[in-house]
Structures are given as structure tokens and as C-alpha cells.
Amino acid sequence: MDRTKWYVLTVGLLIGAIAVTLVKLGNPPNMGFCIACFERDIAGAIGLHRAGVVQYMRPEIIGLVLGALLASLFAGEFKSRGGSATFVRFILGVFMMIGALVFLGCPLRDVLRMAGGDYNAVVGFIGFIFGVGTGVFFLKRGFNLGRAEYSHSQAGGLALPLIMVFFLFLLLKATVFNPDAGGPIFFSAEGPGSMYAPLAFSLGAGLLVGILAQRVRLCLSGGIRDFMLIRDNTLLLGFIGIFAGALLLNIALGFFQTGFAPQPVAHTMHLWNFLGLYLVGLAATLLGGCPLRQLILSGEGDTDAATVVVGMIVGAAFCHNFMLASGAMKAAAAGAAASPGGPGIYGQIACIVGIIVVAAIGFAFRED
Amino acid sequence: MEKVDVRGLSCPMPVIKTKKLLDQGVKELLVVGTSSVSKENVSKLARSSGYQVEMKVDAKNEWEMELRK
Numbered sequence: 001m002d003r004t005k006w007y008v009l010t011v012g013l014l015i016g017a018i019a020v021t022l023v024k025l026g027n028p029p030n031m032g033f034c035i036a037c038f039e040r041d042i043a044g045a046i047g048l049h050r051a052g053v054v055q056y057m058r059p060e061i062i063g064l065v066l067g068a069l070l071a072s073l074f075a076g077e078f079k080s081r082g083g084s085a086t087f088v089r090f091i092l093g094v095f096m097m098i099g100a101l102v103f104l105g106c107p108l109r110d111v112l113r114m115a116g117g118d119y120n121a122v123v124g125f126i127g128f129i130f131g132v133g134t135g136v137f138f139l140k141r142g143f144n145l146g147r148a149e150y151s152h153s154q155a156g157g158l159a160l161p162l163i164m165v166f167f168l169f170l171l172l173k174a175t176v177f178n179p180d181a182g183g184p185i186f187f188s189a190e191g192p193g194s195m196y197a198p199l200a201f202s203l204g205a206g207l208l209v210g211i212l213a214q215r216v217r218l219c220l221s222g223g224i225r226d227f228m229l230i231r232d233n234t235l236l237l238g239f240i241g242i243f244a245g246a247l248l249l250n251i252a253l254g255f256f257q258t259g260f261a262p263q264p265v266a267h268t269m270h271l272w273n274f275l276g277l278y279l280v281g282l283a284a285t286l287l288g289g290c291p292l293r294q295l296i297l298s299g300e301g302d303t304d305a306a307t308v309v310v311g312m313i314v315g316a317a318f319c320h321n322f323m324l325a326s327g328a329m330k331a332a333a334a335g336a337a338a339s340p341g342g343p344g345i346y347g348q349i350a351c352i353v354g355i356i357v358v359a360a361i362g363f364a365f366r367e368d
Numbered sequence: 369m370e371k372v373d374v375r376g377l378s379c380p381m382p383v384i385k386t387k388k389l390l391d392q393g394v395k396e397l398l399v400v401g402t403s404s405v406s407k408e409n410v411s412k413l414a415r416s417s418g419y420q421v422e423m424k425v426d427a428k429n430e431w432e433m434e435l436r437k
Contacts, residue, residue, distance in 0.1 A: 147376030
């Protein structure tokens with residue numbers, strides 16, 4: 001194995017370990033990192049949706065973008081660019097979030113959930129592989145969203161990183177703009193949004209992982225895609241590293257618990273775990289990168305990727321305003337029966353519509 | 369010498385476009401691109417397919433490489 005591969009594997013191990021450490025320090029279970037969940041929490045913090053249990057200005061997201069910015073500036077790779085079917089990418093971002101919230105996690109959280117012993121995540125992972133495989137089918141028959149252009153000015157590429165700095169300011173200041181209504185900024189008093197590691201740790205973890213992920217070009221959909229397309233396992237080793245790092249630390253800290261239920265912030269509707277991540281895998285492959293990779297590219301000056309990030313935040317608002325996001329399983333409690341969780345009828349419809357729309361984009365953008 | 373232009377294309381399009389020509393048995397190919405990620409990926413693909421890689425232009429955001437078998 002060459003040096004690059006060892007490097008990617010080591011970075012993966014480190015990211016897995018950092019993720020579990022964040023759970024130990026207060027993040028929701030199996031959610032040291034979840035790009036989709038955390039962008040959804042940010043959508044809630046700024047009041048784009050009012051689901052009271054998932055609102056927090058997640059410093060990990062801010063750190064990931066700023067970490068990638070620093071790493072790319074240092075490496076001379078920061079370059080403002082964009083213009084590759086930008087609005088189509090926005091739509092793909094919206095549907096990528098819908099898929100993720102039907103499953104209850106992005107591909108990164110899927111790995112972390114598997115490393116926590118959650119069998120539902122394995123079902124999702126199989127869906128993810130099929131989704132990436134479908135994306136590869138489109139790539140092979142000539143799918144292309146077109147060229148991005150380098151901008152004559154670096155200003156555009158700094159826009160999303162600067163918005164992240166503003167978000168950090170809002171978090172530190174905890175400003176309430178409308179005292180009568182109690183927000184925004186909104187902070188969950190209960191539920192996953194109320195569970196978080198101390199700011200310095202979550203921001204620091206985000207920065208560190210942002211730097212590492214930028215350097216090794218970590219991408220979860222890319223790992224499976226490259227293996228299918230050119231039998232290259234470099235990025236896949238990052239995937240395996242994250243799994244192994246998180247698994248070891250989960251076992252050491254007593255977080256590892258196998259089974260379909262009970263599992264934290266998860267549901268047992270197999271079909272929708274499969275189809276949710278199928279949609280994510282397909283959208284991510286057409287976009288050229290998973291939700292994590294989109295954040296990292298945003299930090300490097302890629303304004304198309306920044307548009308995907310904003311699309312995902314808007315998608316999260318749709319998910320909670322239109323009741324598309326899955327509910328998590330609940331154990332029986334006083335006065336309430338146990339619930340297996342899962343998406344409601346609107347979430348199921350949205351997921352199917354998403355698969356159809358994304359596949360239609362896959363067919364429509366065929367190049368000769 | 370055949371030429372393929374992968375400037376501004378997102379992952380994994382540069383690799384796919386190059387691979388298509390290599391699979392056709394092209395002996396000499398000039399690849400022109402922009403991002404350093406695509407430079408790494410295309411040169412990796414070429415080497416693993418048994419081609420020699422020679423960088424003609426190797427600037428920060430602009431590169432050209434000749435592949436020869």
C-alpha cells in the first residue's frame with residue numbers, strides 16, 4: 001500500500017475517533033458528525049423551520065468550512081469558481097437532504113451508526129451503494145453538469161466561509177432578534193438539538209477534520225464510486241478508517257450496542273432506510289461528492305458546492321415544515337406507546353419524487 | 369497527439385473522459401485541466417494503466433500533461 005493510502009486510512013481513523021469523542025463530550029449518540037443533521041439544526045437555529053428539538057448553530061459545520069478554507073489557502077488551492085449548472089445543483093442539494101432526513105443521517109453518520117452497532121444503518125448503506133451505482137450508470141453514459149469557470153475575483157469563494165463566520169458570531173452572541181416570539185437564534189431546550197459538546201471542542205474538531213478532509217479529498221460517495229469506476233480504493237480506505245476508528249472507541253467507551261432496536265435517532269423501516277440513502281448516494285454521485293465533500297469544496301472557493309450546502313439547508317427546512325423528515329424510534333413511556341419511527345406518508349412521497357427527479361436530471365444532462 | 373480538455377469539470381469527469389480515450393488504446397494523449405485534484409486523479413489513472421506521465425504545464429490552477437505508452 002502506498003503512502004497516500006496509509007495517509008487516507010490514518011485520517012479516517014482519526015476522524016472516526018474524533019466523532020466518538022464528540023459524542024462522549026455531549027453530542028447526540030452516533031452523531032459525532034452528521035452533515036445533514038447539523039445543517040438541519042442550523043436551519044432550525046435561524047428559524048427556517050420550527051421543529052423545536054432540532055435547533056442549534058452547530059460549530060462543527062462552521063469549523064469544517066473554515067478548516068477547508070485554511071488548508072486550501074495554505075496549499076494554494078483556494079480558487080473562486082462556479083457556474084456548472086448551479087441551480088440544478090441547488091435542487092440536487094434539496095433532494096439530497098430529503099433523502100438524508102428520511103434515513104436520519106448523511107453517509108458520514110451512516111458509517112458512525114454502523115460503527116455503533118446500528119443494523120438499520122447497514123440497510124441504509126446497501127441503499128447508498130445502489131444509489132452510487134445508479135449514479136455511476138449515469139456517469140458512464142455521459143452525464144455531465146458542465147464546466148465551472150474560475151472567477152477573476154476571489155471574493156465569491158469567500159462568501160460561504162464569511163457566512164460561517166457570521167454564524168459563529170450569532171452563536172457566540174446568542175442574539176434573540178424577536179424577544180416576543182423567542183427567536184431566532186433558536187436553541188433546542190430538549191431533543192438532539194439540545195445535546196452538544198462544548199463549543200471549543202466542537203469548533204476545534206470541525207476545524208481539524210476540515211483541514212484533514214481537504215488534504216486527503218475525503219468523500220464517502222467518491223470512495224464507492226471510484227471503486228466501481230476504476231477499481232481505485234484510496235477514498236474507500238477513508239471510509240473504512242472512519243468505521244474502524246469509531247468502532248474501536250465505541251467499544252472502549254461502552255457505546256457499542258448491536259441490533260435494529262433500540263438505536264438512537266434511528267428508525268426500523270427498512271425500505272425507507274434503504275431508499276433514503278439510495279437517494280443520497282444517487283444525488284451525491286451526480287454532484288461529484290457527498291454532503292461532507294460539498295462543505296469542504298465550499299471552503300476551497302467552489303461556489304457551486306456552496307449552493308449545494310444552501311440547498312441542503314433549505315431542503316432541511318422543507319423537511320420539517322412539510323413533515324417529510326422521519327421520526328426517531330421511541331421506547332414506550334408513561335402514557336405513550338412505543339413507536340418504531342420512520343417517515344410519514346409525505347416523507348415517503350417526497351423520497352420517491354426525489355428519486356424520480358434526480359434520475360430525470362441524470363438522463364437529461366447527457367453529453368454526446 | 370489526441371487531446372482531451374477537462375478544465376473546470378467536477379469529480380470524476382476528468383478521470384472518465386481520460387479513461388474513455390485510454391480504453392480506446394490511444395498511445396499518446398495530451399490532457400489539459402485546472403484543479404489539483406483532477407491532476408492527481410488523472411495522473412494516477414494513467415500510471416495505473418501503464419502510461420508515462422510528463423507534466424508540460426504545472427501551475428497552481430492550470431496543468432497540461434502528456435501521457436505516453
